[in-house]
Amino acid sequence: GENVEQHPSTLSVQEGDSAVIKCTYSDSASNYFPWYKQELGKRPQLIIDIRSNVGEKKDQRIAVTLNKTAKHFSLHITETQPEDSAVYFCAANKAPTGTASKLTFGTGTRLQVTL
Amino acid sequence: NAGVTQTPKFQVLKTGQSMTLQCAQDMNHEYMSWYRQDPGMGLRLIHYSVGAGITDQGEVPNGYNVSRSTTEDFPLRLLSAAPSQTSVYFCASSYSRLGGYEQYFGPGTRLTVT
Numbered sequence: 001g002e003n004v005e006q007h008p009s010t011l012s013v014q015e016g017d018s019a020v021i022k023c024t025y026s027d028s029a030s031n032y033f034p035w036y037k038q039e040l041g042k043r044p045q046l047i048i049d050i051r052s053n054v055g056e057k058k059d060q061r062i063a064v065t066l067n068k069t070a071k072h073f074s075l076h077i078t079e080t081q082p083e084d085s086a087v088y089f090c091a092a093n094k095a096p097t098g099t100a101s102k103l104t105f106g107t108g109t110r111l112q113v114t115l
Numbered sequence: 116n117a118g119v120t121q122t123p124k125f126q127v128l129k130t131g132q133s134m135t136l137q138c139a140q141d142m143n144h145e146y147m148s149w150y151r152q153d154p155g156m157g158l159r160l161i162h163y164s165v166g167a168g169i170t171d172q173g174e175v176p177n178g179y180n181v182s183r184s185t186t187e188d189f190p191l192r193l194l195s196a197a198p199s200q201t202s203v204y205f206c207a208s209s210y211s212r213l214g215g216y217e218q219y220f221g222p223g224t225r226l227t228v229t
Contacts, residue, residue, distance in 0.1 A: 100213070
């Protein structure tokens, strides 16, 4: 099955700096990579996703890059703000050729943005 | 739309007790799933369903049963609770059974087994 590794487990940055979280996956057939944000005590929520037919996707201060050859993808947050403080999870899935969605999640990165 | 709802929010069980965690969605989503979240381990898939009457096992199915008699509801049953099942449980739903579609999570149920 798929295995997703995520680094770092904790990340502290100053407000306004950039944050980068990296994930690697094992199954070369995976082709859908979402990122979820989970605030303390809340449910995970999708913030951005990327499919394997593109190398980069951007949404305001958030961007995701994908390197299929190396089987890794990264989340980039620029101009960080205190409200970016949360746990971020990457995930991998075979889509749409898989018969059913089975997301495999990384172990999470706790991001703290300090003033 | 209420989205994905879960009850109860908190539950304490004694070892050996059974209970059902409820999950419902009002988005007419085809796909529903259950995850457990443990510290340092991310979210792990327990069971999933691609439609009414169809369920299958995920990564960590032992000790749990599911059924899907309607599109809206997907309850998770703990047959004989064990301390190892202490966790936060999230139900999720998605428009399509196929991957590549956003999964919407419920608010979670925090379960403690003593």
